[in-house]
Amino acid sequence: MNRPALESYRSGPDAKGHFGIFGGRYVAETLMPLILEVEKAYYQYRDDEEFREELAYFSKDYVGRPSPLYFAKRLTEELGGARVFFKRDELNHTGAHKINNTLGQILLAKRMGKKRIIAETGAGQHGVATATVCALFDLPCVVYMGAKDIERQAPNVFRMKLLGAEIVPVTSGTATLKDAMNDALRDWVANVEDTFYIIGTAAGPHPYPEMVRDFQSVIGLEAREEFLKREENLPDTIIACIGGGSNAIGLFHPFLDDESVEIIGVEAAGHGIDTGEHAASLTGGQPGVLHGNRTYLLQDDDGQIIDAHSISAGLDYPGIGPEHSWLHETGRVKYISVTDSEALDAFQLCCRTEGIIPALEPSHALAHVAKIAPKMSSDKTILMNLCGRGDKDVFAVAEALGVNIATETEKA
């Protein structure tokens, strides 16, 4: 492997927000002063004792951290090879890792004196996590969501409304997550004075990729400590799914300099990379500039952004966080992809063997675990981030399996 001689894989980004050639601040001039202000505030508060204490307090008593490290015994037996562990971030309040980040960002927004929160959401998980902290801290919340996603994710739309958020249906472009992000940026440009944009993944203009990574790194920091304590060793392989890549970078980052640890990111291959209907930016895309950063993007031969496809709405994004693009090019992290149907199989495997209904997103990671664990010896270990629970996905799964939930219920 042609790795550059780096002292650490954990030192990025540089002063201008670059991870190698990726990252940066590609935004309209109207936003630049605010982006610089967010950066300054973030650097000031991330080391501030009171800020850290408040974040730790809510992480523990409100979110329920630390999340357990769990040995998936039956799954391990079924796969017959490496021992498989889950980092149980699906047990967080709101059912996913997203709240680690929204909590951190809203504490920053409050300190910056911002009076209004906006967010984009695809599947609705980040929207719910944002609406949740807005209710907690009594700030008005506007969530941009693609009109198509609103149709597909009705329960999450209702959840956000219960939590007091205003949902703005996005009909521009292709009416999905990337367009929701466009419209959130448009809102921000028009409301720079009083508004804070809580971006949901480790992407966007600097300092967002770094900030979101830091807030999500609690996953990897806990997991590393828990694993060392339990096994007196580091895991041999760690795995996470990737849409924008916030749960993955959160797990990976604390392990990046542990040379013995193999790190694997799993992208969504949708119907298959060859079909063109997928969400695998690294496997099937090229570097480009969108939503404030340079990163790998799904695009056509005119540099127009192509819509992503995945059965998992949370992975359905045509870009990826810039740090992943860099880790891909340096070779430190291996990125592979898993199809819709492989993820569906893994989803059912997890339900059946562990009594855990996982979200479709980590089902992608699990599908890869199921591929490699049997080939590894039983003294090897795999740590996977179970980043979300699957209650939200039961309708999509039923549809994909050809089950009509209403009539099934009648039969029962």
Next chain:
Amino acid sequence: MNKPDRLNRCFAKLQQEGRGALVTFLTAGDPDLETATEILLGLPRAGADIIELGMPFSDPMADGPAIQLANLRALGNGMTLQKTLDSVAKFREQDTDTPIILMGYYNPIHYFGVQGFIDAAIVAGVDGLIIVDLPPEEDEELCHPCMTAGLNWIRLTTPTSDDHRLETVLQNSSGFVYYVSIAGITGTQSAAQNSVEEAVARLKRHTDLPIAVGFGIKTAEQVAEILSVAEGAVVGSAIVNIIAQGIDAGIPSADLVNNVHKFVGELARGTGRG
């Protein structure tokens, strides 16, 4: 830039005539290449002093609904960056004086290749670029190569640019300075005249370049007001709306081109032209 280019000559000539510039914006290839070309070729005669041509992009984050739709119409009808450059080349066959600025987002250029694009743009007869998502922090990407090649780099300044920020923003800029008069997206509200006056006065303390003001300008009266304080007035969404209104079930109406030119002629009254 040493030799006087089309933009310098244009502003110098207008100054002699004692009037300001009407800068008209169109999205290249909107609604389709043939109609767009016809509109483009007739713009100078209709009253446009400077032409801004939008390079279609799938995700125009700084644009309002009117220009978003224009981008989608153009892309839907097969517009590409190469065809945008071809349109400029065609325009230059008949007009060697009217400056053309390409405006858009970085990704299509990034994909095309920076140096290849700059070379092709110069050959086609492009006079400058406005790239919305390339702030001074990313000058190494395209701004520096453009300035080296002699292509004007036109900056956007906004109501959020304070004196300190203006110094950074105006450092590498040429041709003219585009003042975005509202904090917001294209084609929405208009700025209050006194806020524009203050902002332009502040800009003039920082630069000798001509100032063009845009965002929310829809009428000849607004053009006249803007030109009482600035060297140029940019009209975009209002023109693009005329195009949108002239499309029925995806087909441009017979009088669409003429209606656009008539509207531009109307706006040009605000420049005191003719």
